[in-house]
Amino acid sequence: MAIVRRFLPSMSLxxxxxxxARHQSFTAAAAELNLTQSxxxxxxxxxEDVLGAELFLRERQTVRLTFxxxxxxxxxxxxxxxxxxxxxxxxxxPRGGTLxxxxxxxxxxxxxxxRLPGFLAEHPGITVNLTTRLAPFDFQLDQLDAAIHFGAPxxxxxxxxxxxGEMVVxxxxxxxLTSRRFATPADLLDAPLLHLVSRPDAWERWFEVMGVPxxxxxxxxxxxxxxxxxxxxxxxxxxxxxxxxxxxxxxRGDLVEVFDHPVExxxxxxxxxxxxxxxxxxxxxxxxxxxxxxxx
Numbered sequence: 001m002a003i004v005r006r007f008l009p010s011m012s013l014x015x016x017x018x019x020x021a022r023h024q025s026f027t028a029a030a031a032e033l034n035l036t037q038s039x040x041x042x043x044x045x046x047x048e049d050v051l052g053a054e055l056f057l058r059e060r061q062t063v064r065l066t067f068x069x070x071x072x073x074x075x076x077x078x079x080x081x082x083x084x085x086x087x088x089x090x091x092x093x094p095r096g097g098t099l100x101x102x103x104x105x106x107x108x109x110x111x112x113x114x115r116l117p118g119f120l121a122e123h124p125g126i127t128v129n130l131t132t133r134l135a136p137f138d139f140q141l142d143q144l145d146a147a148i149h150f151g152a153p154x155x156x157x158x159x160x161x162x163x164x165g166e167m168v169v170x171x172x173x174x175x176x177l178t179s180r181r182f183a184t185p186a187d188l189l190d191a192p193l194l195h196l197v198s199r200p201d202a203w204e205r206w207f208e209v210m211g212v213p214x215x216x217x218x219x220x221x222x223x224x225x226x227x228x229x230x231x232x233x234x235x236x237x238x239x240x241x242x243x244x245x246x247x248x249x250x251x252r253g254d255l256v257e258v259f260d261h262p263v264e265x266x267x268x269x270x271x272x273x274x275x276x277x278x279x280x281x282x283x284x285x286x287x288x289x290x291x292x293x294x295x296x
Contacts, residue, residue: 009050014076016043017055021065021073085143097126097282102133102147106225107269110245119289126282139274145283146273155272161287163269164294166242167262168202171255173235182258185210192237193219194228202240209263229255
């Protein structure tokens with residue numbers, strides 16, 4: 001859709017307004033922009049002429065945003081941030097595109113990061129920026145192109161590709177296993193259990209599959225899988241962990257499976273993205289690469 005030019009004020013007017021709105025002061029905005037106070041005042045007045053309404057209430061030596069001015073300031077600030085991010089991404093990689101990807105910390109560091117060199121080798125013009133997000137967010141408010149999500153295929157305003165499921169196993173340190181001598185799944189009811197905050201009912205589901213009645217199972221709460229794995233390896237308790245994410249600990253012997261009874265998690269891993277980014281080339285390349293890695 002073409003931009004209607006008459007609704008597009010000049011960047012100098014918008015920059016002056018954003019600074020004045022943020023500082024609630026024409027003088028402070030002038031100092032930031034290296035202009036005179038009168039120059040900022042003229043730019044704000046020129047923008048108000050374009051809009052056909054006042055943005056600030058001028059009272060003696062002070063100014064404050066009108067109600068509509070506050071809304072406009074927020075929207076202008078978000079637009080300027082988008083432009084700044086786009087410029088930064090272009091300067092970082094002028095020959096290709098940039099994919100800003102939100103990752104779940106343990107999945108991102110243990111599964112995705114070791115495989116990313118393969119993607120970058122296949123697509124040398126694309127830069128991948130990683131940031132951590134533990135829960136769904138609003139793509140409209142965040143400068144991100146896609147995200148790794150675990151759970152149900154439910155993310156308002158986003159499209160999703162299913163990536164994979166997972167099997168979880170009870171794991172602990174060799175010392176704890178030796179001292180406790182767990183014989184049956186029911187023995188874990190009396191063990192110190194480690195719970196992930198994002199999956200508070202995971203242990204109840206595991207006991208249910210094992211045919212063991214369990215209600216109100218208690219234990220230490222931990223917010224990330226990596227921390228839970230470290231706590232279990234330190235002997236603090238038994239953790240219910242995705243087997244594919246603790247391969248290194250199992251191989252080294254830092255963790256051992258208490259029982260060879262893996263249980264499939266009800267949730268799955270997904271790649272989520274805003275619909276408006278569907279045709280973005282770096283995202284298309286990344287989606288295709290993920291499919292090839294997961295289903296070779």
